[in-house]
Amino acid sequence: MPQFALVIDLNTCVGCHACATNCKEWNTQAAFGPLSDFDPFGRAPEGVWYNRVFTYEMGEFPETQVFHLPKSCLHCQDAPCVPVCPTGASYKREQDGIVLVNYDDCIGCKLCAWSCPYGCREYDEVDKVMKKCTLCIDRIYDETLPPEHRKPACVLTCPARARFFGDIEDPNSEVYKLIKKRQGFVLFPDMGTNPANHYLPRQETTINLEEYEKHILKPDNPLFLEVLRRHKPGFASKSKQEQPQEHYAEQLP
Amino acid sequence: MHPPFSLIFFFLTAGTSIGLFIFVYFIEFLKLFGKGQGLPKEVVLLSGVISLVLIGAGAIGASFHLGHKLRAWKAIRRFRTSWLSREAVFSGAYGFTLLIYLVLKYFEISPFFEHFFGILTWILGVLSGFSTAMIYASNKFVLEWNTGITVIYYLLMYLMLGSSAFTILSYYYNLTYTGTFLFLTFLFVSLGFGFRLAFNIRQFYIKRPTLNEALNLPHNRPIRVIDRGSTTENFCTKEFYYEKGKQMLPTFIPLAYLLTFVIPLFLLIYVWITGIINQYLLWIIYLSVLVGSAIERWCFFVEGNHVQNLFYGLYPEEGYKLRKGFMERKETRISLYG
Numbered sequence: 001m002p003q004f005a006l007v008i009d010l011n012t013c014v015g016c017h018a019c020a021t022n023c024k025e026w027n028t029q030a031a032f033g034p035l036s037d038f039d040p041f042g043r044a045p046e047g048v049w050y051n052r053v054f055t056y057e058m059g060e061f062p063e064t065q066v067f068h069l070p071k072s073c074l075h076c077q078d079a080p081c082v083p084v085c086p087t088g089a090s091y092k093r094e095q096d097g098i099v100l101v102n103y104d105d106c107i108g109c110k111l112c113a114w115s116c117p118y119g120c121r122e123y124d125e126v127d128k129v130m131k132k133c134t135l136c137i138d139r140i141y142d143e144t145l146p147p148e149h150r151k152p153a154c155v156l157t158c159p160a161r162a163r164f165f166g167d168i169e170d171p172n173s174e175v176y177k178l179i180k181k182r183q184g185f186v187l188f189p190d191m192g193t194n195p196a197n198h199y200l201p202r203q204e205t206t207i208n209l210e211e212y213e214k215h216i217l218k219p220d221n222p223l224f225l226e227v228l229r230r231h232k233p234g235f236a237s238k239s240k241q242e243q244p245q246e247h248y249a250e251q252l253p
Numbered sequence: 254m255h256p257p258f259s260l261i262f263f264f265l266t267a268g269t270s271i272g273l274f275i276f277v278y279f280i281e282f283l284k285l286f287g288k289g290q291g292l293p294k295e296v297v298l299l300s301g302v303i304s305l306v307l308i309g310a311g312a313i314g315a316s317f318h319l320g321h322k323l324r325a326w327k328a329i330r331r332f333r334t335s336w337l338s339r340e341a342v343f344s345g346a347y348g349f350t351l352l353i354y355l356v357l358k359y360f361e362i363s364p365f366f367e368h369f370f371g372i373l374t375w376i377l378g379v380l381s382g383f384s385t386a387m388i389y390a391s392n393k394f395v396l397e398w399n400t401g402i403t404v405i406y407y408l409l410m411y412l413m414l415g416s417s418a419f420t421i422l423s424y425y426y427n428l429t430y431t432g433t434f435l436f437l438t439f440l441f442v443s444l445g446f447g448f449r450l451a452f453n454i455r456q457f458y459i460k461r462p463t464l465n466e467a468l469n470l471p472h473n474r475p476i477r478v479i480d481r482g483s484t485t486e487n488f489c490t491k492e493f494y495y496e497k498g499k500q501m502l503p504t505f506i507p508l509a510y511l512l513t514f515v516i517p518l519f520l521l522i523y524v525w526i527t528g529i530i531n532q533y534l535l536w537i538i539y540l541s542v543l544v545g546s547a548i549e550r551w552c553f554f555v556e557g558n559h560v561q562n563l564f565y566g567l568y569p570e571e572g573y574k575l576r577k578g579f580m581e582r583k584e585t586r587i588s589l590y591g
Contacts, residue, residue, distance in 0.1 A: 107324045
């Protein structure tokens, strides 16, 4: 059974909040909007967001790492928010696994939010219904859009290309391959929710500079001037004409 | 968790309504087998009307925590999976069958149907209380609630409210059951006290998840929240973490214990020892249980910690046992001599 989901690369996410902002911008004006705001230009702006970016620091000083965690509805394969809904307003689509809320049936009892271990559902105080990420279902099936734009707004906007969208059950999809290749993980694996959204772990990049030391061009390298002459022909002829040889090193930035 | 006052109101009204009916019909039921003398018709009718009015008021009050009150009828749809749906169905059915029972009792049409609806109402009342308790107890993301103690204690509170209310009724109508119900009130308040203590003590032994588990990271890496995604509060931080309530909890928990258990138990022992029974004492016992239960319910909500608070760094750590495998932070040692 297909299961559409987001795969987020924590290695490249820079925490710019563009995904959250564009999500809000698209969804507040599209089919599932508006997403209500209170005091938007005041001291304590507050409102409904489908997507929020958290920042965590891991390790102990000085060996710390900061990483950003964009968190929206994870479209769990065993979504605990669906069976608790007394009206059936909260449901999971069979054809693509997206968890949605039918606003016409939602009574605003908030029990689904109580049953979500990720805190991904937000109650809209104006519409009096529960709202959550729809995986931009109004975009991904919109045939008036060019095929390359039929993706969630957050995926299209990510400047670091850290977000991917697709069917995680399809072995030919990009997201399936990414999860396999980069050992994608899920949040709260012990809760029995089987989330669909995956995260690609951070990879520590270490470069041993000693190995490259001999290749680095430094002024105290005996071959320094020789290398410059060979690789920059203009440099050698120009320098010979204008300045004495011993001053070349001083001119370098 | 943020305490919704409409749910506390529902608890008080439904608790008194169902608790009262449980005892009233139980006495009537025993009469079928020749045990006891039953109750005068007017007592059954009066208590029945009180129960009916209270469950109606409770249902209306509970709807105030809903976003769309007029759609509340749709809550019957997911009876198969949702405890909230079951609660709605059982509470509604309880009120409906109670009305039929009272009509049959008033006109004395048929003893068979009268008792049939009496038994049905009794069962539906218990199921309604059980379903309400299961809404909390089945939530595995609020570990404080996710225990059988929640259900047993919830039903005991219904019985506490019911028995203390029935004692007043019994006293006014000069029934022979006053002594029995003083004992029953003592019994249920004592049991409630025990289970509430167990509920509180259990919280110190819950194996709580950590932020590392939430983020699926190795347990030995210290981690802290730097940014929560917004500069102000949002729905999640307000609904699942009631900061003001957490600050007031050390004051309110002893107050709840005092009013719900200590004062009623003290007064019940006083009545036993001195033999003095008057309406004021009985009213004080009932009102003390009632007000104490309201505060206790408030504490119950505030005590609940939702696991989603982990992402916001608002989940308790100190004073609780950490999960196996969690490595504590290294101590920072400062030495002058290297």
